[in-house]
Amino acid sequence: MTPESAPTIQQLLAFYLEAGVDCALTDEPVNRLSDPDIMSITREAAPAQPVRTIPAPPAAIPAARAEAPAAPEAAILSAREAARTASSLEALRALMETFDGCALKSTATRLVFADGNPQARIMFVGEAPGREEDIEGLPFVGRSGKLLDRMIAAIGLDRSSVYIANVIPWRPPGNRTPTPQETQICLPFIQRQIELVNPDVLVTLGNPSTQTLLSTREGIMKTRGRWFDYDTGTRTIRALATFHPAYLLRSPSYKRMAWQDLRAIAKALEQVSA
Template sequence: MTPDRAPTAQELLAFYLEAGVDCALMDEPVNRISDERVAAAPDPVQSPPARPAPMPVARSEPAPAPDVAIQSARTAPSLEVLRAMLEQFDGCALKSTATRLVFADGNPQARIMFVGEAPGREEDIEGLPFVGRSGQLLNRMIAAIGLDRTRVYIANVIPWRPPGNRTPTPQETQICLPFIQRQIELVNPDVLVTLGNPSTQTLLSTREGIMKTRGRWLDYDTGTRKIRAMATFHPAYLLRSPSYKRLAWQDLRAIAKALQG
């Protein structure tokens, strides 16, 4: 029986890309089966490795328990405090695989707030939401109604990039939900725009798809006031399906009219 053919470099790269591997951890490749490494490795039968001495552990303030941190987020007095809470929060596993926190961009005093689902690769690198191709389209959508990033506020339901840009799990979404809810309360916009199906279903408590939800005015209840909310297509979806830009433009016109009122 002949052994399977070894994959080519191109096939390996395609596999890594599909698996979500999009960056190198080291500048130079490491040959982990070189003669030097094999010779240096201890024989597990003849001489089992001695257990290393425990390393001294630096004392630091323990991170708050996830439940405690989530409850505290509900009463965060400012966006700065809320961001600091997220920086210290270890209750979501996505934090351990992401490069950095993607909290928000734009003007916290803006009358309109856009909320997407989760950061992508470019956002994870820069630490800002909507900076890749979909972000460039969002900028054009905002400009179409006479605004720019200095006059809007942009965030995501999930502030850390899921590995390989996979869809966040329901558990991950529920863990992060109190933080984005408090973020909306602190910004307190006149208009809330949810981008795409996941953020719409999460924030507007609907199970309907984006095709049925978009273009309709709904209420987002903060507990102290109701904010006018509208769902529209996520810019990434419009890049894949440009024929729906016409419907997105109708949504933007309705949003612009509401801001003028």
């Protein structure tokens, strides 16, 4: 690596945050492999002879797979049934607190259900909580949350007049991308949440929430600024896709496009009120 291409401290810190390293245990890095005590323990614990692994016969593998339960499918069905029975946001939250079908719950600190006004005319939906959200139990409270606050303030709104949630209510370990199975398990909950809030305008923040909720395979560059019809089963809600605030922090040049989207949202709210 040449000096010209060497990353800066800020770039390295950003890389570690993206990788999920969000806290330090000591002030200086420690090379555990150079510790003589650990190396001696490792040598003593090493087996005298290599352990052979005998593979299972080919015929046994299909049989074992056939007997394994379809856990993800069962979890999705369970989530659908649970979400369908929730008659209020309070009941939905209580169901999600006791739901054990998503493995993300076991690694997260707490459920990140929602923030804002349940009677709001506009609802924002992101992808999943981050570290700060996991600690506080509220969506969009970190750097991206502060930017979202400024974005909605630009059109005369604040958290008391909007409703904010995520497709995934539990933080994935290390802020990794949720798997398709995890998304499908959590999908019935956010769908019911949207139905219960019943906003006039739904705003999907970023590519994952847009593709999941608006049933499109196109990227955010093609979907942002476009209006979609979101069908709750009882009503059709106008939905608009725009950039996730975290993306705007990394790519501030797109804030101009986001401002255009915000103006379209404000105009739509005015039309509904007229």
